[in-house]
Amino acid sequence: MQKIIEASNLRVSFGKTQVLKNVSMTLHKDKITAIIGPSGCGKSTFLRCLNRMNDMYDNFKLEGAISFKGDNVYAKETDVIEMRRRIGMVFQKPNPFPSSIYENVAFGLRIQNINDKKILDEVVERSLKKAALWDEVKDRLGNSALRLSGGQQQRLCIARTIAVESEVILFDEPCSALDPTSTRKIEDLILELKKHYTIIIVTHNMHQAKRISDFTGFFHLGELVEFGETKKIFEDAKEKLTRDYVRGDFG
Numbered sequence: 001m002q003k004i005i006e007a008s009n010l011r012v013s014f015g016k017t018q019v020l021k022n023v024s025m026t027l028h029k030d031k032i033t034a035i036i037g038p039s040g041c042g043k044s045t046f047l048r049c050l051n052r053m054n055d056m057y058d059n060f061k062l063e064g065a066i067s068f069k070g071d072n073v074y075a076k077e078t079d080v081i082e083m084r085r086r087i088g089m090v091f092q093k094p095n096p097f098p099s100s101i102y103e104n105v106a107f108g109l110r111i112q113n114i115n116d117k118k119i120l121d122e123v124v125e126r127s128l129k130k131a132a133l134w135d136e137v138k139d140r141l142g143n144s145a146l147r148l149s150g151g152q153q154q155r156l157c158i159a160r161t162i163a164v165e166s167e168v169i170l171f172d173e174p175c176s177a178l179d180p181t182s183t184r185k186i187e188d189l190i191l192e193l194k195k196h197y198t199i200i201i202v203t204h205n206m207h208q209a210k211r212i213s214d215f216t217g218f219f220h221l222g223e224l225v226e227f228g229e230t231k232k233i234f235e236d237a238k239e240k241l242t243r244d245y246v247r248g249d250f251g
């Protein structure tokens with residue numbers, strides 16, 4: 001197993017509030033890691049540290065280190081835009097741009113000044129196929145993305161990330177706004193994507209974590225209480241707090 005991201009002794013605060021306390025975690029390449037824990041325990045904050053999405057808050061402070069393929073993510077010379085291309089993100093609420101299906105997927109190439117129609121057509125088709133959306137939209141690529149269903153919009157956001165050849169995809173509760181059928185489709189898609197992408201998914205859905213992830217990290221009050229193989233976390237956790245949580249005793 002190859003490690004791809006390593007977080008070491010992360011301590012994160014927003015102003016005076018400490019949100020992550022000494023979190024260390026190693027993420028493995030082409031595996032799915034689930035992040036679970038009660039609301040407010042720092043799951044999203046942790047995820048957003050990995051591709052520097054918290055940088056936008058001016059009271060955000062991070063100590064410790066994160067490396068991506070051996071490079072320091074928080075180094076001064078890091079090209080943050082390029083890093084976010086390589087470590088893409090899919091949010092809780094699908095957030096397509098108010099443009100066509102085609103342009104949503106092509107967006108990341110357009111901003112790199114790639115406008116060759118043949119190239120764009122190819123990338124759009126390939127990305128939509130990988131996101132399991134092609135068959136549903138191939139005859140209406142020019143239609144507004146906003147007219148798609150929630151589940152389709154979420155798959156479109158995944159296609160947008162894939163189009164720029166990301167290596168890691170961060171998912172922050174990607175199914176929480178979706179119905180069970182759409183949820184299942186996204187779960188199947190994530191399992192399929194694992195062949196070529198490293199996936200880290202925050203979820204409050206225990207069944208989802210159990211069903212799709214290889215590793216699970218359990219957070220509580222800003223601490224990583226336990227991290228390990230998903231089977232172990234769900235069936236034979238070391239910590240009582242973990243056992244109580246996965247049993248559904250609180251949270």
Ligand SMILES: Nc1ncnc2c1ncn2[C@@H]1O[C@H](COP(=O)(O)OP(=O)(O)O)[C@@H](O)[C@H]1O
Pocket residue numbers: 014017019037038039040041042043044045046057
């Ligand atoms: N930008 C921010 N400014 C201040 N506090 C924040 C900010 N983002 C998150 N927090 C606080 O950090 C804690 C953890 O939040 P979050 O990571 O969103 O938790 P989770 O995703 O596990 O529900 C919460 O108490 C939240 O209010």
Ligand SMILES: [Mg+2]
Pocket residue numbers: 043044045202
């Ligand atoms: Mg969250």
